[in-house]
Amino acid sequence: MEVRANAKVNLCLDVLRRRKDGYHDLEMIMVPLQLHDLLQVELAKQDELHSDDKQMPLDEHNTICRVISLMREMYQLKAHFYVSVRKHIPMEAGLAGGSADAAAMIHAIDILCGLHLSMEDKIRIGKQIGADVPFCLVNQPALVSGIGEKIEPFSFSCDFHMLLVKPSEGVSTKTAYQMLDLARCAHPDCEAVKAKLQEDDFAGLCQEIGNSLEESAFRLTSAVQKLKAELTAYGFAGVLMSGSGSCVFALTQDESLLKDAYQHFRQHYPFVELTTVRK
């Protein structure tokens, strides 16, 4: 069977507090994108993982392998899996590539092994793999809280185009959180972002988007700050780093600006993609 693993961006990411276990309580507005990896998953005689991306680890560190091990133990599965991944989501980008693959694998095992898991069951599995996996399982625009496990989906009509640009440097999620200065960083208003989306107020939306983690990512790599300034100067209405970076997304409703920018940024950056929100 073929399963899609959609990327995400955070239109709003507010880090509320640091917890005793080192994780952070968050409030976020997350949206899935049309950009996706494709997983081919079949029952097999032994486990096999392949990918067209030579950078992706194929060992027990891969989120897909971690899902297989965890679900095999939890449900005493005898089955083995052949998995082939067509990778389109760049790594260390803040687009949840590894988490999206993990979520797709949970859905695939559920179907191939006839487990009939509820979304709550899947989220319990997913959050053991990573904080972004619960959102990737639900795969709908949502207000997300806790460390990423509380998902409240909502619908909206506001339409816009998105240009994704990633510099060659990546950002480690763990380091971005460790370096964060909660007193200095931005604390954007997620309820306001949700309201602008639902009121179809694109200009207002672009004023409200924000990400607490930009503060530490900008200190970790100047490339992200430089890219954000370039996209803003190009004329995009809203520009923000996604997640812990290093990918920056730029929003516009102007198709000709979008096409010109795509050609321009492609000459200077290794990953440039046009996409939209998957509603």
Ligand SMILES: C[C@](O)(CO)[C@H](O)COP(=O)(O)OP(=O)(O)OC[C@H]1O[C@@H](n2ccc(N)nc2=O)[C@H](O)[C@@H]1O
């Ligand atoms: C930045 C985001 O992508 C925003 O959606 C997520 O918060 C990160 O999600 P993720 O990559 O799935 O995160 P995990 O793989 O669970 O954790 C990676 C590291 O990020 C930090 N982390 C993650 C989530 C969270 N709420 N607080 C944290 O402090 C922890 O140091 C952890 O060691």
Ligand SMILES: Nc1ncnc2c1ncn2[C@@H]1O[C@H](COP(=O)(O)OP(=O)(O)OP(=O)(O)O)[C@@H](O)[C@H]1O
């Ligand atoms: N299935 C996978 N796809 C991509 N990377 C994976 C996968 N499994 C493990 N990894 C490892 O995880 C690291 C981070 O990759 P990922 O694409 O998930 O980062 P990210 O974009 O920062 O995600 P997030 O937005 O969730 O923080 C990679 O450098 C890679 O070594």
